[in-house]
Amino acid sequence: MSRCDELARISATPGSIERVYLSPEHARVNRLAAEWMREVGMTTRQDAVGNQLGRIDRAAAGGAPDPDAPALLLGSHLDTVPDAGRFDGIVGVLMALEVVRLLRTPAPRDEASTVALPFALEIVAFSDEEGTRFGKALLGSSAVAGQWSDDWWALTDADGTTLREAFLEFGLDPGRVAEAARRPDELVGYLEAHIEQGPELDDRGESLAVVSSIASARRFQLTVEGEARHAGGTPYDRRRDALLGASEAALAVERICRGEHHIIGTVGRLEAYPGAVNVVPGEARLSLDLRGEFDGERDRVWLAIEREIDEIMGRRGLRWRAREVHSAPAVFCAPLLQDVVREGIASTLPAGADDPAVIFSRAGHDGMAIGALTGVGMLFLRNPDGISHHPDEAVSAGDVARGIQALAESVLQLAADRA
Known part of the structure; x- marks a missing residue:
């Protein structure tokens, strides 16, 4: 929760939160996220479109890291809308870091940490889920899914800067965008924790929910x-x-x-x-x-x-x-990943409790793009009064703690299924 506050101080607008794609604030949060990833034993890189990634390998025979193993991708986004809250996207990246902290196998000095799982773990902090600067959402995750369009290079921001020009100013090479794309065989799935951005969990008096799908959308x-x-x-x-x-x-x-x-x-x-x-x-x-x-x-x-x-x-x-x-189009969460998230949430509930809530997401998420690449699963956290994209956006420390436990257990459930 303190890291949510720390990231909130990185803003283009004093007195409010605003971080847009390919800005100095984008670079600062990537550097900070990379530092936190390395702190839990991950190797880090910034990809060809500015997404920040960390990886911790699974242990191969003899305990050595297995760099070729497919990975379970965990994460969310660090960009914001103008005058944003401090949890939308951000809490999902930070919860993923805590899951890695819980599941890693500490390594001796000068050796790489690993996880005792049948897959590697990767964290992604997507760079442009909101589309605030150039009017096109999901740029970072679309590139990872191999769905980048050359038509986007002509997009401009409010100052007339094109996306291509912004790439160059940020230090990225437009000619290397394809390098951000991942292959389906490199991943075993994508799990994201996110505040609900609606009042259903709050109205139900429940902390966590399984997400069934992400809403279809059309804009005119x-x-x-x-x-x-x-x-x-x-x-x-x-x-x-x-x-x-x-x-x-x-x-x-x-x-x-x-x-x-x-x-x-x-x-x-x-x-x-x-x-x-x-x-x-x-x-x-x-x-x-x-x-x-x-x-x-x-x-x-x-x-x-x-x-x-x-x-x-x-x-x-x-x-x-x-x-x-x-x-x-609507993106439906993979049945297996819904099941493991359900089991993860159930592990946080008292014996005899009702099954976890199942909610469809009316808001868009990076999973809409990643769903073209691999199976997607999502966990929602209660958002008091459902307010989001606003400074009053909130989530409790207790719900975040339960969410971390549920997300870690979801990873373990998936590992057991693949063992």
Whole structure:
């Protein structure tokens, strides 16, 4: 918990937490994470896209390290949104470090530590889960999964710096990005601990949960076109107010999604143009973030939203269009990894307790990308009131302690299954 506080002090914005991809703050937290990895006996490296990794080999015959053994990957991310909390992503990396501390086999001086497991352990601190700087999430984990797109090099930040330029400024070689990709045979799976970012565990009065899947997501930029006219001189029956049409569309999103099970729609941005106090808005732009447990349900709701917006704009004499800017399918956690996480959580509960909660994640995670490479498992920790991406984000030391125990036991359960 003190290390969460220590990382929180590494920020681009005094008085709040902000660490974005390929920034000086990114470099600082990588150096600190590498120091902590070496402290528990791991060898460390920064990969070709800026992810920080540590590895501790399994013991081969005679106790010597086995550098060719496949690894179980543990971790999360260290980047943040602006004005962030101190636990989103971060606590998962630090819990992974404590699991390695618990499971390693101490080595004599000048020899490498190992683990008495049928696989190696690796920790990854992903570099860009949030997508804050360049508007594209999961850059670090996408590279590890071998899903890097050359189209991303042209992405720019708020200052006009391209992703390619930022790579070079950080000391990375854009021509070596493919070296970050891992092969499926190098890994036995990926386990991540994360705060829930929702209130379900808190409402249930439980500390930990098994994650069943990570929500599918689609994001759109909607543009509404009307006619800009003088605010005082244009009567209501002559107005084609784009902002009112966009506002009604935003309310329609809420109405439609509230009637659906496990579908969440959010309009997070609404802008009016020309933006003058005495001009009827001639254009409005709004974002739409649509998430669901299943791809088909999510897409069906989008079609319903489209029909409703068509009706709104037709009635108001407006035109509209939508541009999809992000699409990600639902990722289902591997049954075996769900089972070992369930057993891990059960080990922290008193005899006769109910089975651990099973929750699907409405928030996105690096596992969405890593799922294309290997099986994914996740453990959620209770987040009081469910608030996240905010300075009030919280998790208790007691729940973190139980989470470390559960995650370590999950690793041991997986090892027993593979023995």
